[in-house]
Amino acid sequence: MMSPDTTPPDFSASLSHRLADLDYSDLMLWPDGRGFLRHVVGYEGPVVPVPAEYLPDVERLQVFIKSQTREREFFLTYDQVPYRVARIDTVNGAGYFLRRPKFPVPALDTLGLAPAMVEALRALGRHSGMVLMAGATGSGKTTTIYSLLTELVTQRGDIAVAVEDPPEIPAQGQYGEHSKGLWYQIDAASVGGFEVAMIAAMRYNPRFILLGEIRSPKVANEAIRAAVNGHLVLATIHGSSLPGAIMALQQIAAAATGSIDLARSILADGLTAVIHQSLEKDPDHPGKRVLKADMLCLGNEHGLRTKIRSGKLEQLSTDIEAQRMRIARGLLPTEL
Numbered sequence: 001m002m003s004p005d006t007t008p009p010d011f012s013a014s015l016s017h018r019l020a021d022l023d024y025s026d027l028m029l030w031p032d033g034r035g036f037l038r039h040v041v042g043y044e045g046p047v048v049p050v051p052a053e054y055l056p057d058v059e060r061l062q063v064f065i066k067s068q069t070r071e072r073e074f075f076l077t078y079d080q081v082p083y084r085v086a087r088i089d090t091v092n093g094a095g096y097f098l099r100r101p102k103f104p105v106p107a108l109d110t111l112g113l114a115p116a117m118v119e120a121l122r123a124l125g126r127h128s129g130m131v132l133m134a135g136a137t138g139s140g141k142t143t144t145i146y147s148l149l150t151e152l153v154t155q156r157g158d159i160a161v162a163v164e165d166p167p168e169i170p171a172q173g174q175y176g177e178h179s180k181g182l183w184y185q186i187d188a189a190s191v192g193g194f195e196v197a198m199i200a201a202m203r204y205n206p207r208f209i210l211l212g213e214i215r216s217p218k219v220a221n222e223a224i225r226a227a228v229n230g231h232l233v234l235a236t237i238h239g240s241s242l243p244g245a246i247m248a249l250q251q252i253a254a255a256a257t258g259s260i261d262l263a264r265s266i267l268a269d270g271l272t273a274v275i276h277q278s279l280e281k282d283p284d285h286p287g288k289r290v291l292k293a294d295m296l297c298l299g300n301e302h303g304l305r306t307k308i309r310s311g312k313l314e315q316l317s318t319d320i321e322a323q324r325m326r327i328a329r330g331l332l333p334t335e336l
Contacts, residue, residue, distance in 0.1 A: 017053040019061065020079045024287075025100060025138065027083075029062055031093030041287040065096055075166060082170060101142060101169050108147045111140075112291035116327045120273070120297055123336040125152040125208075129272030129298075130227035133236045134245030139278050140291060141213075141236040142168050149210050149234055153181035158207035163197045165189050165212065198222045211235040214249060217256035224253060227270040242276045242296045242320055243313040250311075260311070268309035273297045295327065296320055299334040 019027070024040035028047075035050035035058040037043070050058050061078055065085060068076055073086045083098040109118050124131055131148070133141045146169055153160040157180035162171065165188040175181035184204060188197040195218065201209065211223050214237045227233040239245030246267065253263035277293040296319065298304050307315050323333035 015057050015060075017051075017057065018079060019054055019057045020081050022054070027058075027098040027100065029058070029065075029096040029098070031090060031095045033059070033062065039287055039289060041285065044286045062096075075168075077170075082168075084168060101146075102140075103169055105146045105150050105169060105171065106143065108144075108151045111144060111147060113144075113293055114327050116330050116332060117275075117293065117295050120295065120327075120332050120336060121148055121275075122151060122155070123332070124232065124272055124297075125156045127272055127336070128227065128230045128232050130223060130233045130235060130270050131272055132245055132249060132274045133234070134239035134242070134248075134274065134276045135236075135278055136238065136240070141277065144275070144277060144291075144293075145210060145234050145236055146171060149183070149208060150175065152208055152232070153183050156207075157181040159204050160184070160208040160210065161186065161201040161204050161206040162210035163188055163194065163201050163212065164210070165194065168212075194218055194222065198226075202226075206231060209233045213237065214252060217252055220249060220252040221256035224266050224270050227272075228266065232272070239276060242274050242294055243316050245274050245276055246271070246308065246316075247313055264309050264311055268305040271298055271305075271308065294320065294324060295333055296323060297333045297336060299336050301334055 022037070022040055024037045026038035028036040028038070030036070035055070036047050037050055038047050040048060064078055065076065068074070075082065075084055077083070081100060082103055083100055086097045088095045088097055108121065109115070133145045135141045149160055149162070150171070154175040157176050160181065160183040162183070162185045164185070167185045167187055171183055172185040173183060175183060186197045186200055188194045191197050191200060209226050209231050211219060211233060212235070214220050214223055214235050223233050223235050237245055237248055239248050250260070250263050250267055253267060254260040257263050257266070274296045275293055277291055279289040280292050282288040282290045296316065301319070304316070304319055307313065326333050
């Protein structure tokens with residue numbers, strides 16, 4: 001689980017400029033003590049030195065980090081902001097790379113997705129299957145999938161379980177009016193591995209399952225199995241396009257099943273929707289990035305599922321463009 005905020009009381013209260021007040025994606029702490037920010041709103045350039053007025057907070061943060069752990073990767077919360085921290089051993093000594101997630105988790109309809117796409121994602125809460133979120137590293141996949149699950153468990157209630165290695169954002173708790181929704185988070189690494197974590201997750205009989213990033217055949221196998229057994233599974237994967245994401249999952253699933261044909265067949269039955277997104281520079285606002293996304297909903301489109309089952313992913317381009325045009329007109333991509 002995410003570590004609690006262990007910042008000493010009033011640790012940053014005396015500072016007039018706090019890192020928590022800036023909007024940025026990453027913080028790099030160099031071995032010599034210098035700090036750099038990445039994608040900080042209001043500043044030109046993808047990477048900028050930490051402004052001088054924020055350096056006292058950077059110095060305190062570095063002291064805090066070094067007091068916490070000697071592990072190579074870990075999570076911490078500083079000044080009520082969660083970070084995923086990686087220690088990087090360079091030729092000049094150890095530095096740290098801190099990824100800052102969007103927290104609190106933003107509402108789904110504030111991310112920049114097209115209104116029809118938001119409506120379609122909300123409608124998927126009525127279904128089972130797998131919703132696959134694809135994109136490059138740093139494209140905001142985790143934010144989108146957390147926003148979606150927050151929306152579903154708040155509006156529809158029931159039980160959600162996130163199995164991650166490790167959880168990236170503190171989200172466990174009660175959701176919705178009268179706590180009608182419960183969200184549990186399980187750290188796969190801390191309970192003995194992914195298979196053990198999935199066994200634990202299924203004891204809750206969850207309606208929604210978040211599986212983090214699919215990188216191994218074992219994770220892919222569990223994700224697909226849950227998707228075809230009546231759960232709505234939300235997962236992320238690296239992919240350069242919608243067909244590329246399906247291809248990536250197909251290859252990982254084939255390694256799990258031992259058969260490419262079986263993997264294609266299971267995916268054709270289990271996939272509900274695939275979203276590919278990227279974060280692109282906003283030319284009008286320095287440091288700010290805007291979300292660009294495409295979506296392919298399978299719904300009751302038997303032709304789409306046939307193309308996946310037969311491995312003809314190159315033929316999906318026509319369907320993708322047709323759904324893109326419907327979304328642009330404010331319509332659902334397909335009947336849901």
